[in-house]
Amino acid sequence: MIVRRAGVGDVAVLAELRGVGAEELGSFAGWVAAHADSHLPFVAEIDGYVVGNAWLHVAERVPGNGAMDRWYGDVQSVMVREEYRNRGIGGALMAALLAEARGRGLLHVSVHSGRRAVDFYLRNGFGRHRQMLFWEPVTS
Template identity: 35%
Template sequence: MTTTSGTTTVRRTGEHDAARIAALRRAWVEEESGHLVDDDGFEDRFAEWYAEEAARRVIFLAELGQEPVGMVNLVTFTRMPKPGRAPSLWYYLGNAFVLAGHRDRGIGTALLETAIGYARERGAVRIVLAPSERSRPFYRRAGFGPATMLLVKEPVR
């Protein structure tokens, strides 16, 4: 699936995109921490994680030309079969990020619309996410609301 909005292209990633996604993940962490993060093994660990997660995770990449500028992913949860009910699935939407210099240009919206379209095409019963305080208005504008049917327990540390 590829969609284009202006000069931004949003596409599903493939097996050769690990380094591009890892670069965005590094940029995200460095933006949040306010400094460069020295971790020489990160890219290798990321590539291993990406290969392991490929069967259950769909990642979409936003690009301006060949430059990766944003990403979002969906983790697939397939429901246990139940007699008398058609098979179903739902998605957890996570790791939504757009580089700071490219925000407020519709890139996040294009990524989100692509992810929602993907889930809709597959008949998902819901998309769940845990928004940051900063992203809550963005998701509310896209039609997301409180998850009144879910419960959460934080693990004891």
């Protein structure tokens, strides 16, 4: 297995893994290009076949507390093809993402997880945080 940063040549498989149809591929490719500095895709390959992906969103907090550079990350869109799950691929993707975060000196990395994946993130070094709060709009 190889885990690497995805490139321009991976846009079609990234779109497929996100459920983006062929009719929206051009728009997706434009979005990926426009967000290349802030949304970093990683892919896992086995024998040249992409079996999973994960994205690291990198963003900057307002300067303060004696620091002008206050960058953080957010894990997004982690997915391993069903037939390749439970082989350590998700963990390898997370290791690559977190190595990137360390290399960039990010303050922290967060993740908004579905219920089924909470244990996965806990096994990969994430912990619950008592100060993380969310607001969601009220829908009618």
